[in-house]
Amino acid sequence: MLQHLITHGEDLRMVPTDHNQLTAAVQNLREELQTLPEGTDAARARVLARWTGIGLLSLGNYDDARMYLRRALDLATASGNTQAVIATELNLADAYRYTGEAQTADALYRKALDDARSKHPELVDFALQHLGKHLMEQGNLIPARAHLEEALWLRTAKGDAGLIESTQAALDRVELLINRSSADTAGPAGGDTEAAQWSRRWTSWLQSRTTVWAPTGWDEGFPALRDAVRDLTAHERVHPRHLRDQSFPVDLLAGMAEEAEKALAADGYLHNGKWNAAVGEAANRFAGQVDLAAVVARSTGLEVEQPHNGVYIAYLEEGQFLDVHVDEFGFGEANLILCLKHERLTAAPTVSCTVFIDADGYLECDLAPGDCVAFDGALTPHGRTPLGAGESVILASFGFRARDQASRTVAHLPPVPL
Incomplete structure (x- = not known):
């Protein structure tokens, strides 16, 4: 009007x-x-x-x-x-x-x-x-x-x-x-802003050359990525490891899955195509009782503190995906993704997986409830392939800082390729 x-x-x-x-x-x-x-x-x-x-x-x-x-x-x-x-x-x-x-x-x-x-x-x-x-x-x-x-x-x-x-x-x-705001609080060197920009530029470069939507083309396209990814992942403190049979207490996993579903329904927000929600008491209780830092240390060799942050993640609709990216530095030197729920049709021809790129190629992790994967999210390109019909996934993602707090700045890391 x-x-x-x-x-x-x-x-x-x-x-x-x-x-x-x-x-x-x-x-x-x-x-x-x-x-x-x-x-x-x-x-x-x-x-x-x-x-x-x-x-x-x-x-x-x-x-x-x-x-x-x-x-x-x-x-x-x-x-x-x-x-x-x-x-x-x-x-x-x-x-x-x-x-x-x-x-x-x-x-x-x-x-x-x-x-x-x-x-x-x-x-x-x-x-x-x-x-x-x-x-x-x-x-x-x-x-x-x-x-x-x-x-x-x-x-x-x-x-x-x-x-x-x-x-x-x-x-x-x-x-x-x-x-x-980041520039105002980063100090004279502006390190936080520089690190965030470095991460975003790497993500943009990766997504311009590969995507989780076309896995059949990975073998053909990977040689063009190989040298750049090798230089990047050479600085990983944690290589991707699919951890099965961790024997996590069933009641703690169930409590966290219930908390995640409620949090996502009440306060979930869409970020990069996936649903996110803040973790709560059930996740904090789980991390403490199972000593999640010890789980990461035993499986990766990196001594870490208890998780300093965490988020619930959900993929609930056919076609939802997370394209290849690297996380910003603030999430920690080690990440752990724990599967809380993964529903799928029995006869489905494909299944959505967490995927990583390293110097050897692409690694797919089909996480079942109770499975987890540890990796260095800031330096390991990762994502999730699209959900199929009738499929849904709920995850918990935790970030850990290394106990030795070894200096890691973008000045010592590979620049984004031209």
Whole structure:
């Protein structure tokens, strides 16, 4: 209705493309709303009230914008139009965000996202986009990036170029703010930022030359990667090792699997195409009772401290995958991925695997529940091949720091090939 008169400014907030034209158009909507004949379909009043509010918000008339958007929300709620309720909640949340009322805005954004997930999945990307920008403005950059990455994934699937461009612009701004924050805290040498950039450049180089989507081409393409990967993995402190028959207590594994499913359902976020959620008490109890650091040390020869971080990871839909990459340095010198659940069809021709690249080629690890694999995620290219029909995987990933804390900086590691 007013889309052609509204764009986004440098701060990604709505602004007029032409202030005078938008002002006139909003006035026309207000007049139409005020003169609607008795008995007019309430849906028309709702649409007029909502777009009047959006136009006023873009013009900076925040108090009036909230008044019209509340009216639109009341009309949507009274009619039982849950799709319109979600859309208007997002607009009203914007109106509060623009005036610095972050708490009210946050509550509205999260309610809209919850309702979209449960009732209108076609609106989830919009709710994620709005909430992501709100979190960005509040300085919560990592969750902001996670929400926007999920929105981008959904919008890419929709194939709407305009929506994709909008989300990519927000993501680019979040990444800029994250990099600035890292530069501010990294110290004179800027080591953290340099390491993060090194990891991202290696990932980009690897993904430009290989992919988990085409395993049949690995043998043909690997010679072009061999020397570069050999130089990179020569610095590994842990070579990939598939650990079977660890005899982990069944009750601890079951407790962690249950915790993972609840965490992913309640607070899961999409990152690089996979679902992530923070580990909790069950994972911490497991790591302590089985002495996970000792498991890594016995199997790899590297003495490590107890895990300093962890995350639950899930692949739940056919085709989900994790392309070849290297982790950022902050996750530790050793990583351990533990399989909590792996469901598959008995007659499936292929199965999704964790995959690694080293100087000898590609290593596939088909992890069954209770199996784990130890490796050096910062220096070992790794990923997961796509899920087949009826397949789902839930994992726990832990990061460990070496006890000797041997210096490892990008200055001593191979540069990204040209």
